[in-house]
Structures are given as structure tokens and as C-alpha cells.
Amino acid sequence: MSGAAAAQRESGEFGRFAARFMEDRVALIGLAMLVVIVLAALLAPWIAPQNPYDLARVDIMDSRQPPGAKAGEGFVMWLGSDGVGRDLWSGILYGLRISLAVGVLSGVLAATIGMALGLLAAYAGGRTETLIMRVVDLQLSMPSVLLALILVALLGKGVDKIIVALVAVQWAYYARTVRGSALVERRKEYVEAALSLGLSHARTVFRHILPNCLAPVIVIATVQTAHAISLEATLSFLGVGLPQTEPSLGVLISNGFQYMLSGKYWISFFPGVALLLTIVAINLVGDRLRDVLNPRLER
Amino acid sequence: MTHAIIRSLKSAAAAMVLAGAICGAPALAQDLKIAMSAEPSSVDPHYHNLTPNNQLAKHVFESLTEHDELQRIKPALAESWKVIDDLTWEFKLRANVRFHDGSPFTADDVIFSFNRVPNVPKSPAPKTSYTRGKTIEKIDDLTIRIRTPAPEALMLKHLAQIDIMSAKAAASVTTEDINAGKGAVGTGPYKFVEFVPGDRYVVARNDAYWGEKEPWAKVSYRFIKSDPTRVAAVLAGDVDVIETVPTADAQRLAKEPKLALASALSNRVIYLHLDRLRAESPFIKGKDGATIKNPLNDLKVRQALSKAINRPAIVDRIMEGEAVPASQLVPDSYAGTSKNLKPVAYDVDGAKRLLAEAGLPNGFQLTIHGPNGRYTNDTKLIEAVAQMFTRIGVDTKVETLPPSVFFSRASSGGPDKTPEFSMILAGWSAGTGEPGDSLKALLGSFDPKAGSGSANRGRYSNAEVDKLLAQGLSTVDDDKRADLLARATEIAINDVGIIPIHYQKNTWAAKKGLKVIPRTDEYTFAMSVRTQ
Numbered sequence A: 001m002s003g004a005a006a007a008q009r010e011s012g013e014f015g016r017f018a019a020r021f022m023e024d025r026v027a028l029i030g031l032a033m034l035v036v037i038v039l040a041a042l043l044a045p046w047i048a049p050q051n052p053y054d055l056a057r058v059d060i061m062d063s064r065q066p067p068g069a070k071a072g073e074g075f076v077m078w079l080g081s082d083g084v085g086r087d088l089w090s091g092i093l094y095g096l097r098i099s100l101a102v103g104v105l106s107g108v109l110a111a112t113i114g115m116a117l118g119l120l121a122a123y124a125g126g127r128t129e130t131l132i133m134r135v136v137d138l139q140l141s142m143p144s145v146l147l148a149l150i151l152v153a154l155l156g157k158g159v160d161k162i163i164v165a166l167v168a169v170q171w172a173y174y175a176r177t178v179r180g181s182a183l184v185e186r187r188k189e190y191v192e193a194a195l196s197l198g199l200s201h202a203r204t205v206f207r208h209i210l211p212n213c214l215a216p217v218i219v220i221a222t223v224q225t226a227h228a229i230s231l232e233a234t235l236s237f238l239g240v241g242l243p244q245t246e247p248s249l250g251v252l253i254s255n256g257f258q259y260m261l262s263g264k265y266w267i268s269f270f271p272g273v274a275l276l277l278t279i280v281a282i283n284l285v286g287d288r289l290r291d292v293l294n295p296r297l298e299r
Numbered sequence B: 001m002t003h004a005i006i007r008s009l010k011s012a013a014a015a016m017v018l019a020g021a022i023c024g025a026p027a028l029a030q031d032l033k034i035a036m037s038a039e040p041s042s043v044d045p046h047y048h049n050l051t052p053n054n055q056l057a058k059h060v061f062e063s064l065t066e067h068d069e070l071q072r073i074k075p076a077l078a079e080s081w082k083v084i085d086d087l088t089w090e091f092k093l094r095a096n097v098r099f100h101d102g103s104p105f106t107a108d109d110v111i112f113s114f115n116r117v118p119n120v121p122k123s124p125a126p127k128t129s130y131t132r133g134k135t136i137e138k139i140d141d142l143t144i145r146i147r148t149p150a151p152e153a154l155m156l157k158h159l160a161q162i163d164i165m166s167a168k169a170a171a172s173v174t175t176e177d178i179n180a181g182k183g184a185v186g187t188g189p190y191k192f193v194e195f196v197p198g199d200r201y202v203v204a205r206n207d208a209y210w211g212e213k214e215p216w217a218k219v220s221y222r223f224i225k226s227d228p229t230r231v232a233a234v235l236a237g238d239v240d241v242i243e244t245v246p247t248a249d250a251q252r253l254a255k256e257p258k259l260a261l262a263s264a265l266s267n268r269v270i271y272l273h274l275d276r277l278r279a280e281s282p283f284i285k286g287k288d289g290a291t292i293k294n295p296l297n298d299l300k301v302r303q304a305l306s307k308a309i310n311r312p313a314i315v316d317r318i319m320e321g322e323a324v325p326a327s328q329l330v331p332d333s334y335a336g337t338s339k340n341l342k343p344v345a346y347d348v349d350g351a352k353r354l355l356a357e358a359g360l361p362n363g364f365q366l367t368i369h370g371p372n373g374r375y376t377n378d379t380k381l382i383e384a385v386a387q388m389f390t391r392i393g394v395d396t397k398v399e400t401l402p403p404s405v406f407f408s409r410a411s412s413g414g415p416d417k418t419p420e421f422s423m424i425l426a427g428w429s430a431g432t433g434e435p436g437d438s439l440k441a442l443l444g445s446f447d448p449k450a451g452s453g454s455a456n457r458g459r460y461s462n463a464e465v466d467k468l469l470a471q472g473l474s475t476v477d478d479d480k481r482a483d484l485l486a487r488a489t490e491i492a493i494n495d496v497g498i499i500p501i502h503y504q505k506n507t508w509a510a511k512k513g514l515k516v517i518p519r520t521d522e523y524t525f526a527m528s529v530r531t532q
Helices: A003-022 A025-042 A088-124 A126-141 A144-155 A159-186 A189-196 A201-237 A249-257 A266-293 B002-028 B051-060 B107-119 B155-159 B175-179 B227-235 B247-254 B299-308 B311-318 B348-357 B378-391 B403-412 B435-442 B463-473 B478-494
Strands: B031-036 B065-067 B073-075 B078-085 B088-093 B135-140 B143-147 B190-196 B200-205 B218-223 B259-274 B323-325 B365-371 B395-401 B423-429 B498-511 B514-516 B529-531
Touching (some): A003 A025, A003 A266, A025 A088, A025 A266, A088 A126, A088 A266, A144 A159, A159 A201, A201 A249, A201 A266, B031 B227, B051 B200, B065 B155, B073 B078, B107 B135, B107 B143, B227 B247, B227 B498, B259 B299, B259 B378, B259 B514, B299 B378, B299 B498, B311 B323, B311 B378, B395 B403, B435 B463, B435 B478, B463 B478
Parallel strands (some): B031 B218, B365 B395
Antiparallel strands (some): B065 B073, B088 B143, B135 B143, B200 B218, B259 B498
């Protein structure tokens, strides 16, 4: 088979997949929102009027201004400012960067670790499987917020530590999912065929079994990314997440919490809306992916 | 006919119920509900020297002397006193005072209480600094003499910190017993009813009180740490009085017709402590990230940092007016403070000039550490200070930690139990209502044996300050002592041993019709709440 033909077949498959995805209007809106949100986060340094992490540019004289007020530096703060004078629109754009980066990075790491352990469990069986799966059970029986809270309290503040904590609470979901599908795949004829051809175990696992287990992992990954983002926001809201001077969405919401009763709603409200939209967008896309990738729903 | 009678009887009954409800209102008003912002660790008055503990203890227990709302000393269980010589004080105890269990109050109870203070097991912060060195001699049932090895100028202030327990009722009780109500027997205006840790503390009026009887038959305290919840509780009428009104809500609540606000300047100063211990400080780097000589050892740099802080802006924008710019350790309305010191004026150009003169025209990098949630708006404050330092070229990072972690690391987290950080934000409340104690704790040379520098987390040390302070603290004459302490303060503050930022204001909110007499020591007493 020539390379071009393979590419054509692949693009044909992707095309069919994309077409099926697009059939759902709501999912399409979710995808569009997600694209806009990711672009806004990536382009934050160019579209935000203020670098909210640069203390020389943030001025407490601008603090607690309502939406539409003018900052000391001249730009208009369309969403108002928070308690230390940070422009909320800029704060949200930069906060999205951190929230998305934390969500995606922890998702990728957790997926890698989880998949590797899940495959190992399914393929090796016996004691290895028992050991890995009991750890997974143990892990899943603990509430994730509690576990993350303990880990972050032990590790300290910072983006890297949050990611470690989030990976620690997420990998088990991937491991269990992958083991489930790998157990089914392992008994199929093509695996036997591959082994009887003399392929190594590693090649059999990674080139033959793994690709056939990916569909459920992709679905779990979208759901878990949204979960990771909200978990990070929760930890930051509780004051154990990210540092004050480099706020994520959770820190911004937490900063505004004390003003809720005093009528300065915007400090918590707008970051809250941004968080909500991000998670809804990811979940809409994830839902549709599940429908499209589920072979049982195949027409 | 009978119907008419029944109907009229019914309406009469209804009227009576209604009248009863109206008459019942004043009776209900005898109950007072107060929400506290912090939780006590115990109701044993000698267990833990902590503001909420001390505050609750003062309802049930009394000491020989007491502070009034401006922290001036007034007689309490001691009716009068005289200084026999510099080392001996004689106290006449109040006659006809009875404990809640009916037993009379005598000199034996005083001796018992002073002996109990250093012997409370597992005390996290004992009150031993107030009893240390004092030997009590009973002259007769209502006369005692207290001797000290050196002149003790703060004798009356110290006595106000030691609550007197009944020698009979508290003879062998533990802290746990007292929390459960056993041995919680004092002479105070209220009697212990119930303590539920984490939830509430209830006291009832002591009808046999020697002083003026309290208007409240029952007072219940609830512990509501969350600011918005506490505000909501008073707005909804669940509680009658709340303490520590959050600054974010003070302006709005002042306009609320259902509530009346009261506030007082507190004796708590919020300040920055600077690392003076090390030649190279761990959280200070050059602009290029290289290790540099600790710039905080240079007076010009310290002055520059103080000038970089826009105190009025902090008071206005961060504290929303609920603070006053600080010039020294305690507000200058107190005796012993310097009237010459004024809050350092905001002067960016002057600060930059001083930095240049110190050989650091481009500034340096610094991390400020502080607690999150110990002082009003502490996190935002540190951020604001960091903004201001960054403007004069000192690139400042902020790291806030949970208070318990912060204080232990700031005091002894470094090598050999030294303070860990380069610069910290902290607060200090002058519990004695004069600057001597604060000076000794914050700016006296670090010497645990002498009890000096116990909170000197910058390890500032100045022989002249130490000398004036030692003289002041052993001068019994009030005017002479005030003069010595003021001079010590001036030297230490002009040398920028700490950078004072502001004094907090304490604000209470009460239901309309109630009046809270604001206290400078942050205590919320039922004895300070009156109907208008």
C-alpha cells in the first residue's frame, strides 16, 4: 500500500468522523466556544490591556472599580477590577492560560501514566494486575478533592505542585478504562496473529492493542480535563492552589468572594462565568466525542 | 347568645396572646447573641494566651486589675494598692466578693491562681511571662504582697492578664474538666453554662455579682469564622452583635438602617520585619539573579523601602478606611509613645535616590512572606506593598502561607532555628496597652533567656535601644518610664528596625437599639453591649 493511499484512507476516516461530529449543533457550538477560549488564552499577552502578573503595572489605586471604569494607565476596564487593582479582563485571559495549561498538562501526564499501567495490568495479568488494580480501587475510593488537598498541603504552592497533585488523583481513571478495553482486545485474533508472527510484547502492546483502546481514553480525557480545571479552581479557591500574584480563575473567584455581600459582584462573577463557559465547552465536545466514538451507537 | 360569648372570649384570648407576645419581647431582649470571628481553643483561662480565650474568660473570671475600654488600668478584685519599695507591692483585695459557688474570695485564691498558671499541662502559649519572678505573700485574708527580683514597671498590666480561679473549686481540675464545665468557677459578672468547641459558648448572669449587675440574663457566643456568613447572620437577625466587620462590608453596613456600627482604633500595628541577621539573605537576589550582600543591613535601603510605601493609599484602597497610617509600634494616643514620629511620607523619587546612594540604583529582587488570613486583608496588603516596592525598582514577589505554617517558619524555619525569611509582613497587638512589651518583643535583641526579642523575626539589635528599654521597664514612675520608652521607640524606628504600615481599626455591628462600647484591645464583651 502506498503512503498516499494510506493518507487518503486516514483522511477519509477522519472526514467521516468529523462529519458525524458536526451533525450535532450543540457540540459544534461547544467546539467553537472552546476554540475561541483556547485562542484567547494563547493570545492573552497581545490582547490583554494589562499584564496582571507585572506588579509594576498593577496599581492599588485602581482597585474595586466597576465594569467600564478607566484605569490609571488610561485603558478601559470592561469587566472592572479586583481588590488589588488588577484589570479583570486581563486577569481572566491570563488566568485561562494557567487553568487550561494545568488541565491539559495534568491530563496528558495522567493519561500517559494511567494508560501504561492499565495496559501492563491487562497484558501481564496475575499479581501485577491485582496489585495495580487494587491501588486503582483504593485511589478511586478517596474523594479527589480531599486527596488533592492533602497532596498540595504537603507539597506547597505552585503550578508544578498542583499538576503533580492533579495527576495523582486522575491517573486511576485512565488505568481502569484502558485495562477494561485492553482485556477485551487481548483475546482477539489479531493479537494472537501478531504474537505468532514473533513480534515483541512491547510492539504488540503499543502498536496493536493500544490504538484499539484509544477511543474511550479520548472521551475520558476530555471529561477529566474539565474536571482537572474545576479541581484546580477549587484548590485555589480554598487558598492552597496557585500563588496570589499569578492568579488562575480559581484565585480570581476566591479574591472576589469577600466582596459578594458588599455589592461588588463583578470580582467573582466574571471569572466564574469564564470558568463555567470553559468547562461547559469542554464537556459539550466530550459528550459528542463519546457518541461518535462509541461503536455501539454506530449506525 | 352563647355563641357571642364564646366569640368574645375567643377574641379576648387572641388579644391576650398578642399582648403576651408584645410583652414577651423585652423579656426576650434579655438574651444576647454574639458572633465571634475566631474560635477559642479552650475556656480554661490559664491554658492558652489567645485573644478569643482571654475574651471569653473575662465573662466568668476576673483579675486583680482590669483594663477599661481604652486599656487603662482600673481596680477589679484588688481594691487598692501601694508601692512599698521598688521591689514590693501591696494589694488590698476587695471584700465580700463571692465565687459562683458561693465561697468567699480570699488571698488563697490569688496564690492558687498564680501557682496554677505555670503548671497547666500541654499549654501552647502559657501566661508565664506575667507570673515569672513574682512571689506572693499572704498578709491576711484580704491583703497580699508581691515581690519581684527587679523593679517591675508593668506590674499592674501583668496582673490584668491573670484570671483568678477558685482555689476550692479548681483545686485539681484539668483543662478538659474546665471545658466540660467542672471547676469553671470565677467571680465574674457571668456564670459558665455550656461550652461546645467549634460551635458555641453560653454564660448566664451572675445575680450575686459584687459590681453592677448585667442587663443580659443569658449570653451565647457563636463562632463564625467566615466573614460573609457572619455579616449575613447579623443582617438576618440570627445574632445581635458581630465582631470584626469585614472592611469590604463596613461602608455598606454603615448605611443599613437595621444596624449600628461602632469602631475603635486598635492597638494592633501591621508592619514589615527586615532580615538583619544574615550577611546574605536567602530571599534577596540581585537583578540578574546573583547572590548579593544583604541590602537590608544598609540604613538607606531600609529608609527607601519605607518611603516607597504609600500608606494613605493602602488605608484607602485596601483597608477601605478601616485603618490609620502607622508611625511606630502603638498609636501615639498611648503613654510611652513618641510624639515626634510621623508616618513616613510616600516619596518614590526620594526612595530611588536613597537606593542609588546605597549603590543599588537598579534595585534588587525580593520575596515578601506573610500569612493568609491572620490579619485583615493580609494577602492583599502584601501584594500592595509588592506593587509599591516594584515601582522603585525592587522586583518583589509575594508568598503567603497558612498562618500556623507561616509563623513557625518565620520564627525558626531557617538553619539553626533562625528566622527563615528575608522580609515578612506581620501584626502585633500591644496587649498591655503600652509600648514597652511591644518594643521588647519586636525590637529588643533576641535573647530567649531574658524574654527579650520573642517576636524579633528580623533579629534587629541595637544596644542603645536595649539599654533604654531595660531602664524603662524597671522604672516604676509612670512619666519617667514613658519618656524612656518614647526615646527607645524613636531610635529604633528612625533606624527602621521595622517598617510600620498601619494600625487596624476594629469594627462591630449590632442590631439597631443596641450599643457596643468599642474597645482598643479587640475584645468583644457582653459587658460592652448595652441597650440604647
